[in-house]
Amino acid sequence: MTTRIAILDDYQNAALGAADWDSLGPDVEIEVFNEYIEGEDAVAEALKGFDVVVGMRERTPFPKSLIDRLPDLKLLVTTGMRNLSFDMDAARERGVVVSGTSMLGYPASEHALALIFALFKKIPQEHITMREGGWQGAVSEGMNGKTLGILGLGRLGAQVAKVALALGMEVIAWSQNLTEERCAEVGVTHVGKDALFAESDVISVHLVLSDRTRGLIGKPELASMKPSAYLVNTSRGPIVDEAALIEALANNTIAGAGIDVYDTEPLPKDHPLRGLDNAVLTGHTGYVVKELYALAYGEAVEDIEAWMNGDPVRVLNDG
Numbered sequence: 403m404t405t406r407i408a409i410l411d412d413y414q415n416a417a418l419g420a421a422d423w424d425s426l427g428p429d430v431e432i433e434v435f436n437e438y439i440e441g442e443d444a445v446a447e448a449l450k451g452f453d454v455v456v457g458m459r460e461r462t463p464f465p466k467s468l469i470d471r472l473p474d475l476k477l478l479v480t481t482g483m484r485n486l487s488f489d490m491d492a493a494r495e496r497g498v499v500v501s502g503t504s505m506l507g508y509p510a511s512e513h514a515l516a517l518i519f520a521l522f523k524k525i526p527q528e529h530i531t532m533r534e535g536g537w538q539g540a541v542s543e544g545m546n547g548k549t550l551g552i553l554g555l556g557r558l559g560a561q562v563a564k565v566a567l568a569l570g571m572e573v574i575a576w577s578q579n580l581t582e583e584r585c586a587e588v589g590v591t592h593v594g595k596d597a598l599f600a601e602s603d604v605i606s607v608h609l610v611l612s613d614r615t616r617g618l619i620g621k622p623e624l625a626s627m628k629p630s631a632y633l634v635n636t637s638r639g640p641i642v643d644e645a646a647l648i649e650a651l652a653n654n655t656i657a658g659a660g661i662d663v664y665d666t667e668p669l670p671k672d673h674p675l676r677g678l679d680n681a682v683l684t685g686h687t688g689y690v691v692k693e694l695y696a697l698a699y700g701e702a703v704e705d706i707e708a709w710m711n712g713d714p715v716r717v718l719n720d721g
Contacts, residue, residue, distance in 0.1 A: 405430050406451060406453050409456045410462050412435065435448065454475075455479070457478065459689070469489060475498050482505045482698070483718065501705035501715065508561060509691045511559075518604055526682055545570075546569060547571070547572070549571065549602050549604075550572070550604050552605075552606055554577045555584055555608070572591070574593045574601060575593070575598070576594060600628075603628065605627070605634065607635040610638075629656065635659070635662065636688040648675060651680050661675065662684045662688045664686070
């Protein structure tokens with residue numbers, strides 16, 4: 403009997419080359435979906451008849467309403483060991499096993515730093531100037547002596563802070579539960595929220611999206627930033643009030659932003675952020691590196707093989 407496997411949201415056509423899918427044997431049929439499937443009806447139709455679905459993080463959600471429409475689904479794999487967009491209880495009630503994979507703990511911090519460098523060093527503008535036959539189209543800024551504000555000093559925030567300190571930047575940090583002890587451990591200065599927004603030359607967001615952090619950076623916070631300051635968000639789009647950010651960038655209330663995450667993903671083609679010259683945009687690739695694909699898809703193959711052998715591993719919904 404053939405086991406049908408769907409790999410969702412492989413936008414970069416990387417999944418099949420990242421792992422040994424052939425090891426699953428000849429009785430497996432794999433279909434890769436390279437485009438985002440819009441809407442639950444379309445997802446339910448596309449996944450009809452598949453026994454196994456491999457999802458990439460939170461690109462396509464699996465609420466109860468979708469799981470209930472997939473009677474053939476038996477195994478749902480998510481990259482990562484947490485996926486808030488998968489209804490684990492609904493899957494368990496339906497007898498669907500949900501397995502996870504390991505993830506890497508550093509790519510998002512590297513990406514945040516890349517966006518910070520791009521903003522200060524005007525990399526996108528210089529690239530366009532050179533492509534168009536020009537020379538020295540923008541004046542970059544030094545980072546030494548500037549102040550980096552870290553919102554959330556967990557693992558990723560601390561990694562960004564340490565690089566900034568090595569560059570000679572002043573680093574300050576705030577979040578709701580941040581302590582003086584944690585700041586001392588990382589070597590940064592603990593400040594209040596108002597001070598962080600007022601004093602920073604660049605702010606990097608490293609918070610988990612929750613009811614408490616949703617909309618945390620809104621019109622008042624953006625208005626309190628220096629006109630020369632930048633905002634970088636590689637965490638989750640809704641932490642920042644997107645409409646307020648667009649307004650601040652359009653009116654040059656702040657100098658620019660580096661954005662990897664959005665309220666709606668993939669970002670619509672006509673989205674106003676795409677037309678702003680002072681916004682450096684990437685498509686939620688902060689966690690995506692070759693090494694991550696090899697690890698996550700490799701373990702996805704292991705998850706499927708273990709399930710096929712009747713002994714599922716890395717199960718996330720076993721109660």
